Amino acid sequence: MxxxxxxxxxxxxxxxxxxxxxxxxxxxxxxxxxxxxxxxxxxxxxxxxxxxxxxxxxxxxxxxxxxxxxxxxxxxxxxxxRDIALDEALEIFELRAVMEMYIGRKLAETCTAAQTKALRQWVDAMDAATKAGNAQDFHRFNLEFHDALLQLAGNAKFTAHYRRLIKELSLIRRRNLTVESMAVYTREHRQIVKAIAARNAEAAGQAMFDHVMNSRERTLQNYYPAPEAPLAAPAPARRRATRTTAEA
Known part of the structure; x- marks a missing residue:
């Protein structure tokens, strides 16, 4: 042999x-x-x-x-x-929100005009997917947008941990994608890019943090939708007055 x-x-x-x-x-x-x-x-x-x-x-x-x-x-x-439990997903959202705040602050200080232009193009692509009602394309562009932000931050160790969290959340977040929510996500992404382009570290960090926490809230609402309002009890039938001979 x-x-x-x-x-x-x-x-x-x-x-x-x-x-x-x-x-x-x-x-x-x-x-x-x-x-x-x-x-x-x-x-x-x-x-x-x-x-x-x-x-x-x-x-x-x-x-x-x-x-x-x-x-x-x-x-x-x-x-x-894997089937991610809601409690675990909510914890991941909280951890991710803090990480996103760091990314937003850093990019507001380091992003070039060409880089912010590229970020706007991703947001435009998400906007087009939203108008077409294409959740699959929106999801892909959304992941690419956040991964681009991550790469621009330039921290390899940070990147490895962040990407794992994103993949785990992807197992549960797809149910959040409706035409209405995609439009909300797109507006939030535009606000993020606007703050980064303005070099406003405080606003960029807060916009990133709020974006993730809003997504956390939407996830929670999708699991526990608001209870339907109880049906109103029918109004009692009004008795018609009977005219007596004396009243006639």
């Missing part, structure tokens, strides 16, 4: 890792695009066939997705898309 040299073995491992990474990215894309629903079971063999790979890269991709917080692995049961 042929024995691989250390160099060939290393190359084979890198190729395997690279393929697993590609598989992870595709499964992640499908999860975030709601092709798989929270709580849905993911099957190695089915995904391997769908993606045209062996089961090994899918198994490794599952491990990486588990570490990223997008799936959960249950012993003897399999791998499932």
């Amino acid at each position: 042929a024995v691989q040299s250390p160099t060939n073995a290393a190359i084979a491992q890198l190729q395997g890792n690279s393929l697993a990474g590609l598989v992870q990215n595709e499964i992640e894309r499908m999860i975030l695009a709601s092709e798989f629903q929270p709580g849905e079971k993911l099957t190695e063999s089915t995904l391997a066939t769908r993606l045209g790979v062996s089961r090994g890269p899918v198994r490794e991709a599952f491990r990486m997705l588990d570490e990223a917080g997008l799936v959960r692995t249950e012993k003897n049961r399999g791998v499932f898309v």
Whole structure:
């Protein structure tokens, strides 16, 4: 039996890792695009066939997705898309709001005119998606907009933690996207870019913080909608007065 040299073995491992990474990215894309629903079971063999790979890269991709917080692995049961509990989502929103405030403040001090112009183009794209009623495109542009803000902040460690939080929230936030809410998000994004362009660190930070906390409130309302007003009791029938002979 042929024995691989250390160099060939290393190359084979890198190729395997690279393929697993590609598989992870595709499964992640499908999860975030709601092709798989929270709580849905993911099957190695089915995904391997769908993606045209062996089961090994899918198994490794599952491990990486588990570490990223997008799936959960249950012993003897399999791998499932994570279903984020409301309490956990609300905590993530609060943490993210503080992180977004930092991003807004920093970008107001460092963003160039060309960079703010690019941010406006993302907001314009979200506006067009809103008018077309296209929640899928809006969601994608929204993620790209916030990721652009993150990259402009230029902190690698911060970026890694932030992106995990965003992906976890994506499992629950899609239900927030209605034509009305998309219009609200777009207005909030414009306000953020306006404050950054004005180099107003206080206003930019507050606009970012408020944007996230408003999203938190919408999520809460979607889980616990306002109770319907009780039906009004029918008014008692009015008795018609009977005229007596004396009254006639």
